[in-house]
Amino acid sequence: MFEIRDLTKHFRIGGTPLGGGHIVRAVDGVSFCVAEGETFALVGESGCGKTTIAKMVLMLERPTGGSILFEGQDLATMSGAQRKQYRRQVQTVFQDPYASLNPRLRVRTIIAEPIRAHSRPGAAALRRRVEQVLDVVGLPASAADLFPHEFSGGQRQRIAIARALALEPRCIVLDEPISALDVSIRAQILNLLADIQERFRLTYLIIAHDLALVEHFSTRVGVMYLGNMAETGPTEQVFSQPQHPYTQALLASVPRPDPDHKAPLDAIRGEIGSAVAPPPGCKFHPRCPRAFARCSAEVPAWRTLAADRAAACHLLETAA
């Protein structure tokens, strides 16, 4: 469905319109594909560029380089009509339902807004559609006449999901859809998202930092580090046999709800580098427990390891 090729996004900070300042390499040559009906997860620490990719997929940011193909069509070369059609098919749910819903609008208006932007439905049809999607997300029709502040966090996220569903999209970009919610509410929303996906055959692109969630929820995963893809593959394989030292370290670092689990102490050192002046060679090498001379000199190539699995690490070449 999506093919992302060598996608790059650089931001300039400081300087003047004529130049100067620093370049932030938020996304620095990332490639991956998302197949129809699957849930592709982008994971990584803050600042790794996962949200920037989501914004480019949603056409909220324009790539500096590379391309995003939607069913073979480059987003950058779409005509106005095609673009409108694309936006109809690709919707989004943001992280914080306290910020993503306009507090001055009634739920009915919030959900109807995308429908109105794309067509001119009659009042009765619009009402029906709003009540229909509210029902899908488990809210009563009476919710339509209330304002967002009259709902709890979990219910607000349901409203945000209803809005995303209003146009019968084929793909939804989920940017940390549960991390702003209470622990006891999260499972409700995750189960709802899973049900909706099955019912409407949706494709999900989910951005998350919670690895347990990603393992549970996604079918394929891309692990990002400082603007680059470190490893991609089917979630089950990546989580059971991580190949890249960063994926390994990340998985080892997750605190587990198990008092007998001992976290390894030497898995990872230091903190994520700067995207303004990334380390030379492999960007992960200053923190990598297995780094050797070549890692600081040469950028590791993106290597296909097996069907549908790839990683960028020098160690994997010597192993092969």
Added chain:
Amino acid sequence: MAATEASPPQPLLRIDNLRTHLFLKRGVVHAVDGVNLHVDAGETLGLVGESGSGKSMTSLSILRLLPKHSGRIVEGQVWLDGTDLTTLSEEEMARDWRGRRVSMVSQDPMTSLNPVFSVGDQVGAPFRYHRLARGARAVREAAVKVLRRVRIPSPETRLDDYPHQFSGGMRQRVVAAMAIACAPKLLIADEPTSNLDVTIQVQMIELFRELQRDSNLGMILITHDLGVAASICRRVAVMYAGRIVEVGDVRTIYRAPAHPYTQALLASIPHLGQKRRRLQAIAGQPPSLIDPPVGCRFAARCPRRSARCATEYPPEIELASGHKVACWHPGPAS
């Protein structure tokens, strides 16, 4: 009301029947509604619960840092080291206790550090305030020493830097340094790792373990993350809607929880390495604390509720040594 003994209590901290209310325009919020707990020297107690369950209000009650006009401790005692903190004047509290014998690390190092003062100034402040170091030179030395304890690399050269020149993880270390500056007996850490990335989180967890080992510090770790609690705490107390519903040894709480809420919470989160088809969601949402239910607060969401649950709050019963639960129908998950 719990017994008020004249003799000093055994544990480092003992909270008896604490009730803290917030008096707001829309009503009285029963934020903490009858909490009993204790912390021994050198142990970490995890206080686990959702937002709004009263865990932060419990810690602010201990420190007497409740919102000035709305928050008030209406009942109960907080015994620290043999003194009931609720009876002290604000002056005594500030001079001898807060920051001195009990201190706190809060969630967001960006807001707990002042951006216009250098890190050296801020880490030195507790030494100056509590007169533990005299003269600029001595304060500087003390600051360097405590920054070294929290493993800030080359602290001498970083004293004159400002908070924005530190990364998120390093800032949280600076906050931890300020908290342990006066060698407190009790440290309250309120979601100390929640804003940090996982790889930084492990480093912070390790730091807290080290600090505790080295100085016999009693610690309360407040978190909503069951993984974080499992990795540092010896005992865990689970809070729901202003009350503690279950407390016990960390293994008991994770392996054999007896309260339906604890069980539901553990079943509702995805566990790494154990992929399940579907998460067991907890229906509904926590009750309003302005007008809390008379019976068990979890009753409306509980799979095991009976008629009694809605009318009477269950008493706390001790199932095994140290394992207490407030439930009419405790027992293993069905």
